Amino acid sequence: MYQLLKQIAKTGIKTEEAPLADETLRVLQQRLQEGILKHLGRALAIRHVDAGSCNGCELEIHATNSPYYNLERLGIKFVASPRHADMLLVTGPVSRHMETALKRTYEATPDPKLVVAIGDCGCDGGIFGESYASCGRVANVIPVDVAVPGCPPTPLAIMQGILAAIKSQS
Amino acid sequence: MAFEELGINAAPLPGAMPAFHARIDASELHAMCEKARSQKARLVTLWGSDETTRGGGYALHLALAFPSGLLWLSVPLDRGHPHYPGIANIYPSADRMQRAAYDLVGIHAQENPDHRKWLRHGAWPGGVFPLRKDFDIANCFPPAEDHYPFIKVEGEGVHEIPVGPVHAGTIEPGHFRFTVVGEKILRLEERFGYKHKGIEKRFETMTLEEGARLAGRISGDSTVAYAWAYAMAVEGATGGTEPPRRALALRGILLELERVANHLGDIGYLGNDVALSFGFFQFWRLKEDLLRLNSQLFGHRYLMDMIVPGGVARDLSKREADLLLDRLEKVRGEVATLKSIYDEHAGAQDRFIMTGQVLPELAEKMGLTGFAGRASGIRHDLRVDYSIPPYQQLKVQLASHTRGDVAARVSVRFDELAESIRLIQALVQQLPSGDIRVPLVDAVSGRCGVGWVEGWRGEILIALEAGENHRIHRCHAHDPSWQNWPALQHAVIGNIVPDFPLINKSFNLSYSGHDL
Ligand code: SF4
16 A cells, blocks of 8 residues: 555656647537537536447547546546437447447437547548448538547547537637 | 478468468368367468459468468368358357358358358348459448347346447447346357458458558557558568568567557556556556657557558667667566556455456367467467567567466566567667668569467467459458457356456457457
8 A cells, every 4th residue: 555655646646738629620510509518618428439440549538538638627527328428429430330329329319419520530431431331431420510630639639629529619 | 392280282471470371172171170170270260252353263261370380271162152161160269250251251161050140230231242352342232230149048037238339438339248147147148240341341442552551450459460460461472572670670669569558558447447546547657658659759659550561661760769768667667566566456456366267278279369368378479489580589488377367367468568678678779770661572463471460469360362463352350359259258257247347358359350
């Protein structure tokens, strides 16, 4: 126990300053009202859906919870069910075998809801493109508010995308 | 030349790994596999191909690992009735691979106990085979229901818990069907294929060079291992393009960096899963430091696209090499401290020990591979078994354990982490001078190449056949998860449902690498 506490004390606080929203990642006009945004901005619940990624984007989503980025301190939390979520964070090209599951998850998420597509694959299908097995970009299957490019996008870029989605445009 | 072990003629394949190729008749397949099994040869992978554009029918291929090297067996199959005797009774891990080969190529394993589809859900109808040459990659079918008959277990107090494909955390999609009594797991049945995105078909639209980027995206957490295996296969298929020694050393550094990053992250998560969130924060701090260093030295946090056919894409300067040595020394020290905290943490050890056990005998039967195999007494590591450059002079230490539980997998991961740091340091210190890339020799259509690499999870194999004009005729990619997923079904039996995430994470298998 002593060693554990010593290690905590030695490590100190590693969390860095949070990035600002990146408005350029927005693909749809802000649909939510000011009042709702104000609430979401303080307590946003995200449900991640891997719709067919190579798992590279997941690595960076995990990293947003690491002590350096510490997404939770911004009031942004990953939740276990779409029914508890305000936002879906979707990775991958949407494989045809995940198309129904993604649509159902979207339907199960209560309104008002936001969708952020992650990675080159989420933005335009990436290297997998469209085929017998892949529907391509996320927007081909459900409406997307913000799309964050990168292969994979860095944790900072992912945070900038999430923040852009909950930022009021007015 | 004669391949003594099986008493057949096999042609040595050019390339870094000792590998041989032979053609056998379907009627010889069973006897050949029995003989291989009796000599403790492992089944690495099995796949199918369409040879109708070359005047043939279809073909079944398998790759077997012998102490002398890899044996790639091709079995030509009749165009009208492409079937062969299934080998799942000899190699149980063949079961799902045979079913996938049917879904994709339409070659049929007879006498297989399980004839359910595997990778196919509703994206294409039965009787249509995407990896056939007359199937157009853009061919889309209206989505259909996926009927999959799970095996039913009945009894008093028995009930089912279906989980997935969308899981509660940031996890890839797959379906787990638990049969439980109270909290105790009686049976687990897995169902995958959700992430199938047509990777192998996509390869066939690419040139040998273009394929490298795709190979690096089969399973993102193993991008280096796949890129290396792919590069090795292309180098073989182009008649033995030899990457410069400096490039090989850099490849070793990249692969070990990938191993270190993954073990750091997973060991952290394993702490988290047993309520030691201290472990998560500490190890993810170290992992993030390493990813940032990767980005600084190589321009990519996960080292994607660094290994290319013919060499590597980026060099390491003397100053950068020194920085790497310095940082790794610090990681080594920190990991040692954290390991002693994990070791002495009674709460964590209590959850780790005897949880999710795969005993050596079962591991051997199922063909468990990689670090999970080594934690269950399977003493194989490609870096040790076939010590080719750059591992030749490094005397890689094989980490192993025999208890096969979560604790054993954690222990092997810690050992491999430390060993990888030592290997990187040694490789950096002895970095040969010279070029980092050579041009590829032109590929001759029909030539085969094999890439076989010990990734952090286990052995990754790429089997490649060149087509006309430097294009890909067939590229089969194999992830070690194919062998290890079925073993997970056994590992959870008798455990409680809440321990499933812990057991699952201790293996951390790839869905994307499996579903292709
Ligand atoms: S964007 Fe890149 S990292 Fe993300 S899923 Fe696609 S290929 Fe993988």
